[in-house]
Amino acid sequence: MSLELSMHTPPEVPLEAELLTPDRTVGMDSNAVSGIAIQHGNRQVTVGDFFTVKGKGEGELHLEGDLSRVKHLGSGMSSGSLYIHGDVGEHLGAGMSGGKIVIDGNAGSWVGPEMSGGRIIIKGDAKHLVGSAYRGSAVGITGGEIYIHGNVKNETGHGMRNGLIVAGGNSGDFTGVNMLAGTIIVLGEMGIRSGAGMKRGTIISMHPTEMLPTFSYNCDFNPIFLRLMLRALQSQNFNIEDKQITGKYQRWSGDSVEMNRGEILIFRE
Amino acid sequence: MKIKSTKINDTFAEAFKMWGARVLITAETRQWALAAAQSMTGFATSVIGCKCEAGIEKELAASETPDQRPGVSVLVFATDSEGLGKRLVERIGQCVMTCPTTACFNGLDAENNVVVGGQLRYFGDGYQSSKKIQQRRYWRIPVMDGEFMVDETFAVQPAVGGGNILLIGKDLKTTLRAANAATKAMRQVDGVILPFPDGVVRSGSKVGSKYKSLIASTNDAYCPTLRGVVTESNVVDGAHCVLEIVIDGLDVEAVEQAMRVGLQAAAKPGIKLITAGNYGGNLGQFKIHLKDLVGEAA
Structure with missing residues (x-):
């Protein structure tokens, strides 16, 4: 039996609910979960003050309602499944190392910052700094997968060291800024200054984009690894056309102000 | 049989x-x-x-x-x-x-x-x-x-190597034709390969040699030219050619299946005898009995 939390009182200021994860609630009944302390602005409250709780914690947690003012959901989780039926606030899955988070709606900024494993699936849009390093930190996500079916905003994958970020829609500016390794795929339009300061890693755009002058054009080719990645995305219900799997991509290398070992692949019609 | x-x-x-x-x-x-x-x-x-x-x-x-x-x-x-x-x-x-x-x-x-x-x-x-x-x-x-x-x-x-059948035929042409039919059938089986040229080996070997440096040497018991020379020849009367098909597989079931279909395909007029190579059961970990394969196929 899964644990189900339904919001009965929308918070006036953000709730910080990092203790609400499927792994931390394993073995807890509804009373115990209702008593978990969470932060409401500058006051400590309990889960029961805002949510009706049903079921028992067995590694699967469902939250329902407008959670756009609930921050840090799934933070640090290492296993289990977290399903959010609605929108969700910032810092979703921050530092998570395993398990799965699925959002039916939209997410705020800072999705999966500095995560090291697991999977986040957002069926709507997300805001800034998806899969990024926190300010002052040089390294963003070191593993795991973030799939966003809608749009993302600026600095997606900032400082990313490993893992995969996919945006089914458009991305904002500075995609993959200061990237160290890993893969970012943007199926829609990609903003400007992508890959600024990147050392290694791969950014893929399905549409022409303006390149920084510190990137160099190499060649057109069909990367075999991308065939496998795009096929895997098809199975995740992303809209991938066959010509994107079999077609050629421009390869640009950069950023030459850094190691020049990163690459941006741009699909050619 | x-x-x-x-x-x-x-x-x-x-x-x-x-x-x-x-x-x-x-x-x-x-x-x-x-x-x-x-x-x-x-x-x-x-x-x-x-x-x-x-x-x-x-x-x-x-x-x-x-x-x-x-x-x-x-x-x-x-x-x-x-x-x-x-x-x-x-x-x-x-x-x-x-x-x-x-x-x-x-x-x-x-x-x-x-x-x-x-x-x-x-x-x-x-x-x-x-x-x-x-x-x-x-x-x-x-x-x-x-x-x-x-x-x-x-x-x-872990896998299995050295499954085999030996085709003893009346002449080279007939035996080659039977071997080709067998290898064609065996290649339809998943999880096996026939490692020799086009699946067939003519230089079957026995363990050891009169020369100390060799660990294997020609399988004289199946050489038609030595029928009157060796003490125990396995080349039956009326046979003038022997060809072997060796099968390696990812598991013993795949090897058995390949041998099973190979036996059926190779059994043609002019093929006097089909047998299999072994070392008395003392070396290999698997014994694949032809009678089991024929019985199951029948």
């Missing part, structure tokens, strides 16, 4: 425990995938002289391969997993990576793995990179037509 007019000897094939790997080679066209596979499986007839046994298992349609390009499935067998790993590095490095447009994937799911792409990556001289896709790490090595992509590790599993 007979299949049609062909007598089947009540004996067994003695097969050995080996380690096997399945390598999927893809390329831009079927031609290039086959070229790589043929190169990789060359000089791989017997572990005695080639350190491994390898062959093409089957061709794969684009829809069956990881990158949706035409492909070929190759099986490689060696006596231990460490040796198999070395052979994979050598053969994929020299025969697949060198072949235009190819990529190379692990085709088995097994507990044991050997590092292949993780070693070949150094050919990239620092320009190599890796991608982890669905929990598998692949290496991308820059080459002159783009990139060579290869799985970091390949699974290896």
Whole structure:
């Protein structure tokens, strides 16, 4: 039996609910979960003050309602499944190392910052700094997968060291800024200054984009690894056309102000 | 015991425990995938002289391969997993990576793995990179037509080598025809290869030799030219040719199935006897009795 939390009182200021994860609630009944302390602005409250709780914690947690003012959901989780039926606030899955988070709606900024494993699936849009390093930190996500079916905003994958970020829609500016390794795929339009300061890693755009002058054009080719990645995305219900799997991509290398070992692949019609 | 007019000897094939790997080679066209596979499986007839046994298992349609390009499935067998790993590095490095447009994937799911792409990556001289896709790490090595992509590790599993049947025929032409029919049927079985040239070996061997440095020598009991020379010839009256088909498989069931269909296909007029090679049951871990195969087929 899964644990189900339904919001009965929308918070006036953000709730910080990092203790609400499927792994931390394993073995807890509804009373115990209702008593978990969470932060409401500058006051400590309990889960029961805002949510009706049903079921028992067995590694699967469902939250329902407008959670756009609930921050840090799934933070640090290492296993289990977290399903959010609605929108969700910032810092979703921050530092998570395993398990799965699925959002039916939209997410705020800072999705999966500095995560090291697991999977986040957002069926709507997300805001800034998806899969990024926190300010002052040089390294963003070191593993795991973030799939966003809608749009993302600026600095997606900032400082990313490993893992995969996919945006089914458009991305904002500075995609993959200061990237160290890993893969970012943007199926829609990609903003400007992508890959600024990147050392290694791969950014893929399905549409022409303006390149920084510190990137160099190499060649057109069909990367075999991308065939496998795009096929895997098809199975995740992303809209991938066959010509994107079999077609050629421009390869640009950069950023030459850094190691020049990163690459941006741009699909050619 | 007979299949049609062909007598089947009540004996067994003695097969050995080996380690096997399945390598999927893809390329831009079927031609290039086959070229790589043929190169990789060359000089791989017997572990005695080639350190491994390898062959093409089957061709794969684009829809069956990881990158949706035409492909070929190759099986490689060696006596231990460490040796198999070395052979994979050598053969994929020299025969697949060198072949235009190819990529190379692990085709088995097994507990044991050997590092292949993780070693070949150094050919990239620092320009190599890796991608982890669905929990598998692949290496991308820059080459002159783009990139060579290869799985970091390949699974290896306990396997079976040395399944065999011996066709004793009235003449060369008849025996060759029967052998061709048998190999054609056996190639339809998944999980097996026939490592010798076009699946057939004429120089069957026995253990040991009068020469101390040799661990194997000609199987004189099956040489028609020695029928009157050796003390115990197995070349039956009216026979003038013996050909052997050796089968390696990923499991004993696959080897048995290949032998089963091979027996049926090879039993033709002019094939006097079909038998199998063994060493008295003292060396191999598997005994595959022909009577069981004939009985099940019937």
